[in-house]
Amino acid sequence: MPSMRDIKRRRESVKSTGQITKAMKLVATVKLQKARVHALETQPYFNAMYKTVKSVISHMESTTHPLITGNGSKKKAVLLMTSNRGLAGGYNNNIIKLVDSTLNPEDTIVYAIGRKGRDALFKKGYEIAKDYSDVINQPLYSDAIAIGKELLGAYNAGEIGEVWIAYTFFKNTVSHIPTMEKLLPLSAEDFEADEEEPDLTMNFEPKEERALELIVPKYLNSLIYGGLIQAFASENGARMQAMDNATSNAEEMIEDLSLQYNRARQGAITQELTEIVAGASAVE
Amino acid sequence: MAEKQMKVRIISPERVFYEGEVSMIELNTTEGAIGVCPGHIPLTAIVEPGILKLHEAGGVKEAALMSGFVEILPTQVRVLAEVVEWPEEIDVKRAEEARIRAERHLADKNWDQARARAQLRRSLIRMQLANRK
Numbered sequence: 001m002p003s004m005r006d007i008k009r010r011r012e013s014v015k016s017t018g019q020i021t022k023a024m025k026l027v028a029t030v031k032l033q034k035a036r037v038h039a040l041e042t043q044p045y046f047n048a049m050y051k052t053v054k055s056v057i058s059h060m061e062s063t064t065h066p067l068i069t070g071n072g073s074k075k076k077a078v079l080l081m082t083s084n085r086g087l088a089g090g091y092n093n094n095i096i097k098l099v100d101s102t103l104n105p106e107d108t109i110v111y112a113i114g115r116k117g118r119d120a121l122f123k124k125g126y127e128i129a130k131d132y133s134d135v136i137n138q139p140l141y142s143d144a145i146a147i148g149k150e151l152l153g154a155y156n157a158g159e160i161g162e163v164w165i166a167y168t169f170f171k172n173t174v175s176h177i178p179t180m181e182k183l184l185p186l187s188a189e190d191f192e193a194d195e196e197e198p199d200l201t202m203n204f205e206p207k208e209e210r211a212l213e214l215i216v217p218k219y220l221n222s223l224i225y226g227g228l229i230q231a232f233a234s235e236n237g238a239r240m241q242a243m244d245n246a247t248s249n250a251e252e253m254i255e256d257l258s259l260q261y262n263r264a265r266q267g268a269i270t271q272e273l274t275e276i277v278a279g280a281s282a283v284e
Numbered sequence: 285m286a287e288k289q290m291k292v293r294i295i296s297p298e299r300v301f302y303e304g305e306v307s308m309i310e311l312n313t314t315e316g317a318i319g320v321c322p323g324h325i326p327l328t329a330i331v332e333p334g335i336l337k338l339h340e341a342g343g344v345k346e347a348a349l350m351s352g353f354v355e356i357l358p359t360q361v362r363v364l365a366e367v368v369e370w371p372e373e374i375d376v377k378r379a380e381e382a383r384i385r386a387e388r389h390l391a392d393k394n395w396d397q398a399r400a401r402a403q404l405r406r407s408l409i410r411m412q413l414a415n416r417k
Contacts, residue, residue, distance in 0.1 A: 045300075
């Protein structure tokens with residue numbers, strides 16, 4: 001049986017860990033509230049963007065542009081969004097697992113946003129092309145523009161033939177879904193015919209091909225930004241949950257240890273009393 | 285008021301910027317300035333920096349629209365704006381600084397001239413709109 005001092009020391013240590021996890025939970029909660037509002041505010045833009053690009057593509061007459069048919073390169077690029085810090089439960093692991101099971105290291109290069117994902121995939125043998133880990137702490141639209149430009153440049157140069165995005169979709173506070181989507185090429189099958197205006201003859205100014213080239217960067221930017229916002233909300237949601245669990249575990253442990261400590265103390269007192277009584281009776 | 289109205293939605297990444305009924309919307313595209321009235325043919329155009337004018341029943345509303353694209357459908361107009369601001373949101377001081385910076389870049393031949401010109405144009409539009417109110 002551990003001594004009273006050991007139990008006491010252990011209890012103190014659990015207590016201070018509990019305080020830390022509690023503080024982290026509070027921080028994550030505050031961040032989550034902001035991120036959730038933000039995620040809701042940005043939602044209409046992405047829905048509208050998706051809808052518009054869908055209708056643009058379905059109303060185009062010719063679909064032989066490299067942005068739609070592909071450019072022949074076998075390389076795949078994945079933009080992976082994870083967190084910079086751990087202690088967020090399965091958040092990082094889930095998305096990394098999904099990426100690793102869908103793609104393989106031989107023909108994939110990684111554009112990493114978030115240190116955890118970068119390190120994990122690097123260990124698995126993936127090539128890391130770029131690292132934007134600072135972005136995830138505070139996602140800005142201008143960051144999305146810079147990343148989008150980089151990816152599109154590599155695609156247009158023929159260095160990569162497919163662009164994927166991997167992020168964690170923030171469904172609600174408790175449910176976050178690891179998601180992978182193909183951004184480029186925009187295969188026509190992914191965009192079914194526009195159900196709202198099926199027979200509309202859309203005019204383009206400038207011409208279709210040129211318009212597509214101008215719209216696609218904006219489409220990429222907006223999806224990247226949307227992914228960032230979702231990932232940020234999910235990260236804080238996951239961390240809040242993980243820290244909540246840790247805090248309640250710590251409380252449970254403190255309760256158990258307190259019980260053990262009190263028992264040990266009672267035992268010690270009883271023993272002392274017995275010794276005194278025994279000593280006194282020996283003197284008599 | 286017998287004038288025909290149409291639905292307009294202007295959406296930016298941060299928020300739904302504007303949603304309402306207008307009789308005409310004016311904006312700049314890559315092909316030049318256009319005004320869209322109800323019954324316009326379906327058209328998708330790319331936005332160039334300029335002043336956006338919304339002709340509402342009660343008057344004209346203006347905003348600085350920098351980039352994005354516009355999709356004109358028979359029943360409505362959708363503007364997907366990457367950067368759009370109401371006049372009262374414009375930071376005049378920042379725009380002024382941007383103008384000075386852009387002019388310096390224009391004088392410097394090593395700089396990307398097209399980018400500097402675009403920068404200058406954006407700052408001038410912002411200042412023009414902000415000073416008018």
